[in-house]
Amino acid sequence: MGLLTSPWTAACATGLLLTAGFPLWHYAPAGWIALVPLLVHVAKLSLGTAFSLGFLAGFIHHLTTLSWITYVVTHYGNLPLTVAAAVLCLLCAYLALYPAIFFAVAQRWQGSQGLAIWGLPCLWIALEWGRAHLLTGFPWTNVGYTQTTVTPLVQTADLAGVYGVGWLVVLGNTVLARLVKGRVGLRHVCAAALCAALFVAYGLWREKSFENPHQNAAHPLHVALIQGNIDQSVKWDPEYQEATLNIYWNLSQAALEEKPVDLLVWPETAAPFFYGYEDTPTRRLHDIAASVQVPILLGIPWVIPDGASPRLQNRAVLLHHDQGIVAFYAKRHLVPFGEYVPLKRVLFFVEKLVAAAGDFVPGRGPSVFPFKDTFLGLLICYEAIFxxxxxxAVRHGARVLVNLTNDAWFGRTAAPYQHLDIARWRAVENRVPLVRCANTGISAIFDPTGKTLTSLPLNVAATTKATVFVGSNTPSFYVRYGDVFAWGCTLTALLCVVYGEQARRRRLFKNPSCHFLGKPPSGMVWFKKKMPL
Structure with a gap:
């Protein structure tokens, strides 16, 4: 196995294999072996070297998975490529700290078969959980997402979310690593195989239970997605406002030609003007709603009057042809350095990437829209990754999730495909349909199993329709208890750290020479003779 001969080569292999599970490669089996190359080496490494190699693996993984960030920064931040590369490297260096910690702890735990096989998966999930919440959170590259194409495993998300699948994938890696080294008991292999079998069996059962959507559905909801494909370079040009609205109007009319729909869905900031402050496009939007005679759910920037310093919000609104705007939701989790600048007093020199001037302010909570005897829960842009x-939203009554996004920022990179994959999991976790409308794509509608009912490809102006069946009010386990699995992994990892350090100290006390290369210092020999154990 030439790949495993050098720890540095192994670290590079681990980073690249982790990336291979994500779009555009989508090679799910890579996730099950990604950590093995480096795990087989950690026992022979010092703590510092294990940390450094873990950092290298994490850096390579995030650098290759998130390379699209340079496109965003250069094209819309107007920054030189060298600066964009520096921004990407800084982010990747931060994200690489988490696998660095993982492999450093793995080095400490190699003396315990139980910790090395069962403790490490819990530690990985604990680190992912921390990354999802620290510094505004960035759970984009959770290892569970490498299995998006493995439908039975995805179905288990209604129990433990994406973290449950991630735990199983890391468990597969730890078992394989011990098998490669010939240091694993049969009972551990059998227990791990049983876990995998239970995951798959549950997933197959849950998938079958949703085969007939009519059985448990309250009523069907006919939805049309309107993908305008508006180029980001002209989106905010005042001279292009009328053309943009006409594109959405024409597509909406086309969507209504064959058969009626209950709801037209436009993407995030589909109306590129400040509603109520710009009279002409505001009137034009209402004229469009009156002409189609169907409620429109769309994204629009909003101005909140506040004296001389008005504030901005990124909103989704439900527009009726005869009642105007009847409901709205303001985006709660804003994009750092895109919609606001974190730590602005310190980072006063940072330019925002959005074309609209001013800071956006977050909404205060979920807003569930009543619609056609059901309720819609809104997610704007990358809120779908949380x-x-x-x-x-589902706990507040939503029976259909709607994700409005503008992925034009990403261009023709892997990011739109990654974003789409992540959103799919929200449908399965909450066992509700998810309607996703993106400006340039990829727009799609998922059923409660994550199955794609319809979709539109990237970078086309088009429309598509599907019927979603609104299910019963019975919440999934995940809806009721949330990330209790991730919390359990975090607590287990902490207990394993305490236990591992205590066990290591006991071994050191019993055999001081085992932690020194060559002959132990004379003082240790004297101590061992005077204190026989």
């Missing part, structure tokens, strides 16, 4: 926001 499971707790979708769960919050």
């Amino acid at each position: 499971p707790e926001l979708a769960r919050d």
